[in-house]
Amino acid sequence: MRRYLLATLLAASSFAANAQDRFVPVEQRLNAAQLAEVGLSAAQLQALNRVLRDAEGRHTVPVTAVAGAPVPANVPAPAAMHLGLDEGPVSARVVGDVAGWEPGTVFTLDNGQQWQVMKGQMTLRKTLQSPQIEVIPGIAGRWFLQVDEDLPKARVFRLR
Helix, strand or coil: CHHHHHHHHHHHHHHHHHHHHHCCCHHHHCCHHHHHHHCCCHHHHHHHHHHHHHHCCCCCCCHHHHHCCCCCCCCCCCCCCCCCCCCCCEEEEECCEEEEECCCCEEEECCCCEEEEEECCEEEEEEEECCEEEEEECHHHCEEEECCCCCCCEEEEECC
């Protein structure tokens, strides 16, 4: 029984030593554009690395080093925290006529994109022929289709 426990402890310590050699910090796993997209500060990146090391069964970065750590030179400024706001609107013409919309309605645009209505319902007084529309980004990846400034927008998502 002792021989089995000793072998198990040796295997575990060998695994932990090998895992420690294989750990690659997040900053080295991602390029500058990916780091900017994630939008974490230097302190948050270090905390994430510490958590990942802990998850692998070791703790090589002291907790006190995280708070006052210098910012590495290759880490860009954090990205915007409101996804979608940095993307511009899509302006195009609808292929075909528009008499209104409701959840499930699919708009095919002349640029090849297709957008499906998730929320919103409207029946137009007059059918519009190939109207110019705008698909406007919102917060957290939401998109809104606007046929006219004076009409309510429909919440949509992109099919293609």
